[in-house]
Amino acid sequence: MAIVGVSSEGGYGFANGMLLACRAMGFAGEILPVNPKGGTFAGQTIFHSLEEIPGDIDFAVIAVPAPAVPEALEACRRKGAAGAEVLTAGFGETGTPEGRVLEQQIREVAARGIRVVGPNCFGIYCPASGLTLLPGAGLSRETGPVGFLSQSGGMSIDLAHLGGWMGLRFSKVISFGNGADLREAELLRYLADDPETGVIAMYVEGVADGSDFFQAIREAALRKPVVVLKGGLSEAGGRAVVGHTASMGGSRAIWSGVLRQANATRVESLEELAQACLAFSHLPARVFRGISAVGGGGALGAAAGDAAEACGITLPAFSPDLRDRIEAILPRPGSSAANPIDVANPFVPPAVLGQVLRLAAEDTRVGLQVLISLLYHYKSQARAVGVAVADITPCTELAETVAAAAADTGKPVVMVLPDLMRGPEDLDLAGMMAGAREEFTGRGVPVFGAIGEALRAIGHVSAYYERRLPREES
Amino acid sequence: MTADRVALVARLLAQAAARGQTNLAEHEAKQVLAAYGLPVTREILVTSREDVGPAAAAVGYPVALKASSPDIPHKSEQGLVLLGLADEPAALAAYDAVATALARRPGGVLIQEMVAGRRELALGLVRDPDFGPCVMFGLGGIFTEILGDAVFRRAPLELADAHDMMEEIRSRRILEAVRGIPAADRGTLAEMLMSLGQIGLDHQAVAEIDLNPVILAGARPVIADALIVLR
Numbered sequence: 001m002a003i004v005g006v007s008s009e010g011g012y013g014f015a016n017g018m019l020l021a022c023r024a025m026g027f028a029g030e031i032l033p034v035n036p037k038g039g040t041f042a043g044q045t046i047f048h049s050l051e052e053i054p055g056d057i058d059f060a061v062i063a064v065p066a067p068a069v070p071e072a073l074e075a076c077r078r079k080g081a082a083g084a085e086v087l088t089a090g091f092g093e094t095g096t097p098e099g100r101v102l103e104q105q106i107r108e109v110a111a112r113g114i115r116v117v118g119p120n121c122f123g124i125y126c127p128a129s130g131l132t133l134l135p136g137a138g139l140s141r142e143t144g145p146v147g148f149l150s151q152s153g154g155m156s157i158d159l160a161h162l163g164g165w166m167g168l169r170f171s172k173v174i175s176f177g178n179g180a181d182l183r184e185a186e187l188l189r190y191l192a193d194d195p196e197t198g199v200i201a202m203y204v205e206g207v208a209d210g211s212d213f214f215q216a217i218r219e220a221a222l223r224k225p226v227v228v229l230k231g232g233l234s235e236a237g238g239r240a241v242v243g244h245t246a247s248m249g250g251s252r253a254i255w256s257g258v259l260r261q262a263n264a265t266r267v268e269s270l271e272e273l274a275q276a277c278l279a280f281s282h283l284p285a286r287v288f289r290g291i292s293a294v295g296g297g298g299a300l301g302a303a304a305g306d307a308a309e310a311c312g313i314t315l316p317a318f319s320p321d322l323r324d325r326i327e328a329i330l331p332r333p334g335s336s337a338a339n340p341i342d343v344a345n346p347f348v349p350p351a352v353l354g355q356v357l358r359l360a361a362e363d364t365r366v367g368l369q370v371l372i373s374l375l376y377h378y379k380s381q382a383r384a385v386g387v388a389v390a391d392i393t394p395c396t397e398l399a400e401t402v403a404a405a406a407a408d409t410g411k412p413v414v415m416v417l418p419d420l421m422r423g424p425e426d427l428d429l430a431g432m433m434a435g436a437r438e439e440f441t442g443r444g445v446p447v448f449g450a451i452g453e454a455l456r457a458i459g460h461v462s463a464y465y466e467r468r469l470p471r472e473e474s
Numbered sequence: 475m476t477a478d479r480v481a482l483v484a485r486l487l488a489q490a491a492a493r494g495q496t497n498l499a500e501h502e503a504k505q506v507l508a509a510y511g512l513p514v515t516r517e518i519l520v521t522s523r524e525d526v527g528p529a530a531a532a533v534g535y536p537v538a539l540k541a542s543s544p545d546i547p548h549k550s551e552q553g554l555v556l557l558g559l560a561d562e563p564a565a566l567a568a569y570d571a572v573a574t575a576l577a578r579r580p581g582g583v584l585i586q587e588m589v590a591g592r593r594e595l596a597l598g599l600v601r602d603p604d605f606g607p608c609v610m611f612g613l614g615g616i617f618t619e620i621l622g623d624a625v626f627r628r629a630p631l632e633l634a635d636a637h638d639m640m641e642e643i644r645s646r647r648i649l650e651a652v653r654g655i656p657a658a659d660r661g662t663l664a665e666m667l668m669s670l671g672q673i674g675l676d677h678q679a680v681a682e683i684d685l686n687p688v689i690l691a692g693a694r695p696v697i698a699d700a701l702i703v704l705r
Contacts, residue, residue: 210604214628254602257626260642261635 001131002032002053002081004072005063005088006046008039014063014087016041017135018123024137027130032057049075056080059131061123066090069119070105077114086118087134092178093120103180110181121177122153125160127170128196133157144169145198146277147191149184152231153177155203155270162274165434167441168281171196183208185216192220199280201227201273218262225280225464226264229273230255263467265460272456275448279457280464282446283368283412287462287469290316290365293340293451294356295372295416296348300451301340304370307452311459315339316365326359339363346374347381350394354401361409370454371402372416375436376429379421390432399439406445415440415447416454479509480676487679487704495544496704499581502544503700507685510669513662514697517586523569529585530565536588538698539568543581547701555699558588589696593648593655594687596624597666597697599674601681601705607674609667611639613648614687621645629671636664656693663695681705 001022005015019033020042032053033046040046047053050060050072060076062069066088076084091103103119110116117124122134127143134153139160146168150156156175163170171194176183184204191197200220207213220226259266267273291313293304305315318326318339326337329352334344341356357369375393382389406413417440419433440447448454483506490498498506504514518529519542530537541554549555554575556568565585572583594614602608605628612624625642627635640649640660649658670683682703689698 207604210602211606214605251602251604253624254600254605254608254626254628257608257639257642258605258628260638261627 001027001029002034002047002050002057002060002076002079003063004034004050004060004076006033006035006041008035008037008041008046010041014134015061018061018063018087018132019044021132021135021137022130025130025132025139026141027132029058029129050079051075053079058082060084061087062118063087066099066102066119070102070109073106073109073114073116074112077109077112081114083115083117085121085123086116086177086180087121087123088118089120089177091119091180103178106180116181117174118177119180120153122156122175124175125156125170125173133160133173133175136160140164140169142169143171143196145171145196145281147171147194147197147200148173148277149187149191149200149202149204150175151177151179151184151205152203155229158270159201159203159274162270163277165437166274166278167437167447168274168277171198179208185209185212188213188216188220188226192216192223197224199225199227199277201229201277203229203231203270203273205231214258214262217259217264221263221464222468225276225461226262227267227273227276227280227460228259228264229267229270230259263464265464267460272453275453275457276460278446278448279414279454279461282441282444283414283458283461285465286367287466288313288368288458289462290314290363290367291458292357292360292363292366292369293372294343294353294360294369295340296343296346296374300372301342304340304372304451304455307455311455312462313455313459314365316363318360318363322359322363326356329355329359339366346377350398350401353398354405357402357405357413358409361405361411366411368411368458369406369413370416370451371413372418372451373398375417375433376419376421376426378432379426379429389428390435393432393436395432395436395439399436399443399445402440403443403445413445414454414458415445416451417447417449419449483509483673483677484679487677490544491679491704493544493580495580497544497547498702498704499542499544500540500549500700501542501582501584503683503702504697506673506702507697507700510673512666512669512685512697513695514700515586515589517584519582519584520569521582523566523573526565526569526583526585527562530559530562533585533587535565536560537565538584538586538588539565539572540584540586540699541572541576541581542584543576543579545579545581546576547703550699586698589689589691589698591689591691591696593658593690595648595663595690595695596684596686597663597670597688598685599629599670599680599683600626601674602628607671609639609671609674611636611663611667612643613645614689617645618686627667627671629674631668631671633664633668636667639667640664655690658690659693659695666695679704 035046038048057079060081091099125133153175191200323337331344336342378393379389382392402413437447501519520529536558539556541549559565596612596614596618598610607629608626623644651657684701685697688695
């Protein structure tokens with residue numbers, strides 16, 4: 001892999017930053033820095049030109065000033081590169097004639113036989129090879145099912161970081177910027193065909209060809225979930241409208257309808273996108289209509305019930321017999337097993353919670369269980385006995401118990417770990433909570449921060465499969 | 475038959491454009507819709523006072539009487555829609571008022587059946603810069619603007635898309651049986667939505683279609699008013 005534009009003068013230019021980041025990631029191939037001025041950087045000799053590199057290259061990162069990009073790209077093509085990512089900005093997005101001409105020149109080189117991501121992008125993150133986005137030196141090398149396409153470079157690196165601690169693992173993250181050559185529709189088809197990708201997510205502002213995009217997204221969504229965050233939605237204001245229909249049809253309403261027509265999952269924020277991807281990654285391809293909710297405190301259960309209703313999910317009331325059997329193992333008084341199940345306090349031992357989950361799973365109307373655990377309350381216990389909170393909180397035991405209950409009952413468990421103590425005096429909790437999250441996600445149990453977020457994500461999974469499965473059967 | 479309707483409507487649209495019209499008068503719009511099988515009101519266009527009585531008798535009292543002119547796309551705002559006219563003297567008085575207001579503008583006076591129904595829907599078509607012709611379904615009458623409860627799909631629509639639109643509006647229960655009124659005929663509504671999309675695909679000259687209200691006469695949807703805007 002050539003990185004064109006690495007400077008011997010150091011600094012944090014895109015090319016130098018990319019070289020260091022890929023090295024930190026343990027990039028699987030050889031990194032070949034290029035700059036006409038030559039010199040060395042970070043212990044590597046900089047080639048004066050692409051021609052000077054012995055043998056062919058596979059791929060190139062281009063981060064030279066915009067006017068020099070078409071020539072550098074052509075040199076990469078002649079050197080045998082199948083593709084290149086152009087990080088440089090200053091093309092069509094500037095709106096200037098010079099910018100548009102340069103972008104057209106990129107397209108012309110691409111048409112001669114090299115595929116281009118960008119310009120004006122942060123590149124590609126591919127955990128399998130260790131190729132990374134700017135400035136992502138610390139991203140995971142573990143491959144997973146989520147493929148993300150983003151018109152925005154910032155969104156791509158943000159999701160890579162956000163997903164990292166949430167337990168999302170990526171197949172590829174592609175920041176395609178201006179999309180001079182490769183863009184939304186073709187990249188969607190690529191991810192739809194990509195066997196590593198099980199869930200496609202995308203951030204899109206505008207599309208080059210709405211009809212082609214629609215066909216691509218609809219076909220992709222027949223095969224795997226497609227989660228879409230649309231940026232730059234505005235109402236029809238300002239447009240000259242004669243009839244009522246046009247005044248009702250701002251881009252928000254049209255996009256909403258078109259995405260539903262394609263059975264894509266529409267989300268309103270990057271956080272919701274990440275949560276939807278987490279649910280799609282970890283939950284089986286099913287429709288979840290009935291769930292149980294288990295937590296300590298009546299208000300948690302009420303909140304679960306309210307949030308469930310808004311997501312088209314119900315909490316079926318348990319039979320008196322099942323209720324009695326669950327209540328028999330819970331602390332008294334204060335507990336209740338009507339569904340939602342109030343376990344009375346946050347310190348119920350993991351083994352008991354596991355039994356509760358196994359009993360609740362006996363109700364055939366329950367397809368999934370949500371366990372809300374207020375782990376931060378262990379801080380008061382830790383303080384009382386004078387130990388670190390991470391040493392007293394039974395995270396591993398709880399995660400093992402929950403994962404086993406889910407596996408044995410065939411009914412997935414979703415964890416909700418609220419994190420309400422985040423002040424400077426509670427940084428020990430931040431560490432404990434992060435560790436707890438890893439214990440669960442590492443065992444395939446998705447973790448959310450709030451019950452509403454969990455149920456919304458489960459609702460997305462159900463809505464997708466509810467609308468896809470009938471079409472598959474017909 | 476399909477080729478016939480495309481040619482017929484293309485001719486109507488071309489004639490209107492040749493006359494310099496930017497939209498179709500209601501009666502012209504209804505001819506376009508009827509050609510695609512959409513259920514429109516029974517109506518007769520009259521241009522002279524002596525035709526009012528026979529036309530109203532043929533439609534059947536009570537009747538509605540409206541200006542039908544490409545120059546007046548929003549006639550109800552101008553008081554040029556008179557409803558529930560029970561007999562010939564009432565129809566003639568309404569005709570005189572509308573004809574005076576029309577003055578020398580093109581078009582005529584439409585004598586139309588009164589559609590009995592309390593539920594009003596809105597159907598339509600717009601052209602989106604990204605997705606081309608898109609079909610709308612929502613609440614009709616004054617609630618279209620007040621509640622903004624409308625959903626869109628890109629043309630062409632599949633049958634499942636059309637049915638899904640009816641499920642997606644917040645006021646979806648308006649289509650169910652309520653207080654002794656039967657449930658809406660969703661099959662016909664679905665065909666209407668698909669046909670609207672087809673008109674948009676067949677005729678680039680159509681910029682926008684606005685069917686509001688579409689009244690549910692019992693279960694049966696009837697297009698009571700229609701506007702077609704030309705490009």
